[in-house]
Amino acid sequence: MIxxxxxxxxGRTALFGMVVWLFAVVAPTPAQAEYADIVxxxxxxxxxxxxxxxxxxxxxxxxxxxxxHADLGFKFKAGGNAITMAKIIDGEFCGxxxxxxxxxxxxxxxxxxxxxxxxxxxxxxxxxxxxIAPPFKGVDQSKQxx
Amino acid sequence: MVYQKNKIGSLLSVFMLTTMTVASSQAVADNGTESxxxxxxxxxTQVNAANTFNVNLKKVKDPxxxxxxxxxxxxxxxxxxxxxxxxxxxxxxPTTEFGNHIDWVKAIDDGLLKPRWERTDPTAEPFVLxxxxxxxxxxxxxxxxxxxxxxxxxxSCSNCHPAIFVPQKGANQISMSAILLxxxxxxxxxxxxxxxxxxxxxxxxxxxxxxxxxxxLSEATLxxxxx
Numbered sequence: 001m002i003x004x005x006x007x008x009x010x011g012r013t014a015l016f017g018m019v020v021w022l023f024a025v026v027a028p029t030p031a032q033a034e035y036a037d038i039v040x041x042x043x044x045x046x047x048x049x050x051x052x053x054x055x056x057x058x059x060x061x062x063x064x065x066x067x068x069h070a071d072l073g074f075k076f077k078a079g080g081n082a083i084t085m086a087k088i089i090d091g092e093f094c095g096x097x098x099x100x101x102x103x104x105x106x107x108x109x110x111x112x113x114x115x116x117x118x119x120x121x122x123x124x125x126x127x128x129x130x131x132i133a134p135p136f137k138g139v140d141q142s143k144q145x146x
Numbered sequence: 147m148v149y150q151k152n153k154i155g156s157l158l159s160v161f162m163l164t165t166m167t168v169a170s171s172q173a174v175a176d177n178g179t180e181s182x183x184x185x186x187x188x189x190x191t192q193v194n195a196a197n198t199f200n201v202n203l204k205k206v207k208d209p210x211x212x213x214x215x216x217x218x219x220x221x222x223x224x225x226x227x228x229x230x231x232x233x234x235x236x237x238x239x240p241t242t243e244f245g246n247h248i249d250w251v252k253a254i255d256d257g258l259l260k261p262r263w264e265r266t267d268p269t270a271e272p273f274v275l276x277x278x279x280x281x282x283x284x285x286x287x288x289x290x291x292x293x294x295x296x297x298x299x300x301x302s303c304s305n306c307h308p309a310i311f312v313p314q315k316g317a318n319q320i321s322m323s324a325i326l327l328x329x330x331x332x333x334x335x336x337x338x339x340x341x342x343x344x345x346x347x348x349x350x351x352x353x354x355x356x357x358x359x360x361x362x363l364s365e366a367t368l369x370x371x372x373x
Contacts, residue, residue, distance in 0.1 A: 031218050032207065032208055032209070032216055032217055033211065033216035033217060033218040033219070034209075034210060034211070034246060035245045035247075036246065037216075039218060050220055050223060053218055053219055055229075057248075058230065060250065060261060060338075061259060061261060062261055062262060063262050063265070064262065064263050064301070065300045065301050065305065065338075066263065066272070067262060067263070067264065067265050069305055070304055070305050076334065102266060110226075111225045111228065111229065114220060114223045115218055115219060115220060116219070117220065119218060123337050124218060125245075125341070126328070126336055127325075127326050127328070127336030127341055127342050128326070128327060128328050130204075132202045
C-alpha cells in the first residue's frame with residue numbers, strides 16, 4: 001500500500017516537474033546582452049531617437065583600448081563623455097573613425113541608435129549592476145539634522 | 147520491484163529538478179513551488195513565495211545572444227538585424243567561463259587577433275612593459291601579481307597613471323569592495339575586461355603564500371586570548 005502511494009506520488013511529481021520545466025524553458029528572461037555593451041541615453045530619448053548601444057567586444061577585436069581611451073579622449077565612464085551628433089560630425093569621439101574613411105559614416109543612424117527606447121544609460125553586465133544591494137551612495141552631510 | 151521503479155522515478159525527477167533550477171530560477175520563484183527530496187520518495191511542497199530558492203540569483207541563459215534577442219537592442223529597428231552577432235565574431239577564439247566568454251589576452255598572445263594600436267596605422271606596435279608587481283594580501287587568499295605586460299598590450303601608461311594608480315610603491319589602497327564598486331582595478335575589471343566572479347579570483351590572486359604563512363590574528367584575539 002505504501003509503495004503504491006509512493007508510485008502515484010512519483011508519477012504526479014514527474015508530471016508536475018515536466019510542467020514547471022516546460023514553463024522554465026519558455027518563460028521570458030531578463031536582458032542578456034553581451035558583456036560590456038553600453039547603452040548611452042544622455043540625449044537620445046529626449047531627441048526622439050532610440051538610445052545608442054555601443055558594443056565593446058566588436059571594437060576591441062579591431063582596436064586596442066588605448067586608441068579610444070587615450071588618443072580620442074573617451075573617459076572610462078558610461079554616459080560620462082557628453083557625446084553629441086555635432087561633436088561626432090566635427091570628428092570628435094565616434095566621429096574620429098565613423099566618418100566614411102576608417103568606418104562607415106553617420107548617415108547610418110540606426111546602426112548605433114538601435115536600443116530599446118527608454119533604456120537608461122548603463123554598462124551591461126557590470127559587477128555593480130550584478131550586486132544585489134545597491135552601491136552605498138554616502139551620507140549627505142548637509143542634510144543631517146544635528 | 148516497486149521499490150526499483152520508485153527509485154528510477156525519483157532519479158528522473160531529480161534530473162528534471164536540476165535542469166529546471168539551472169535553466170531558470172525565475173519560474174520557481176514565480177509560482178512559489180518547489181520540489182523537495184524527502185524520505186526516499188519525491189514530494190512536492192507548497193513554499194511561501196518569500197522563501198523560494200535562488201530568488202536573487204540571476205543566471206544568463208545565452209551569454210552571447212545575437213542583437214535582436216539580447217534584450218537591449220530594439221528588434222523593431224531594421225538595422226538591429228544587420229549588426230554582427232557576437233558568436234560569429236568569436237569563432238576560433240580561446241574561451242573562458244566569464245565576461246564575453248573569450249580570453250582576449252590569449253587571443254592576442256596566440257596571434258589570433260591583431261587589434262590596431264594606432265587608429266589608422268595597422269603596422270604600429272604597442273610599447274610593452276614586462277614588469278610584474280606583487281601585492282601581498284593580508285587575508286589567506288594568494289597574493290596578487292599585477293602583470294604590466296598584458297595591460298600594456300592594450301593600454302597606454304596614461305590610461306592608468308597617475309589618475310587611477312599612483313606610480314609609487316605603497317601609495318595605492320586597493321580593496322575588493324572598491325573594485326566591485328568600480329574603482330581602482332574595477333574601472334575596467336567588472337565592466338569590460340574580465341569580471342570579478344568566483345571563477346576569476348585566481349587570475350589576479352595567483353602567487354601562493356610563502357611557506358609557513360599563517361593568517362594574522364585579529365586585535366580582539368590578541369588583547370583577550372582564548373584560555
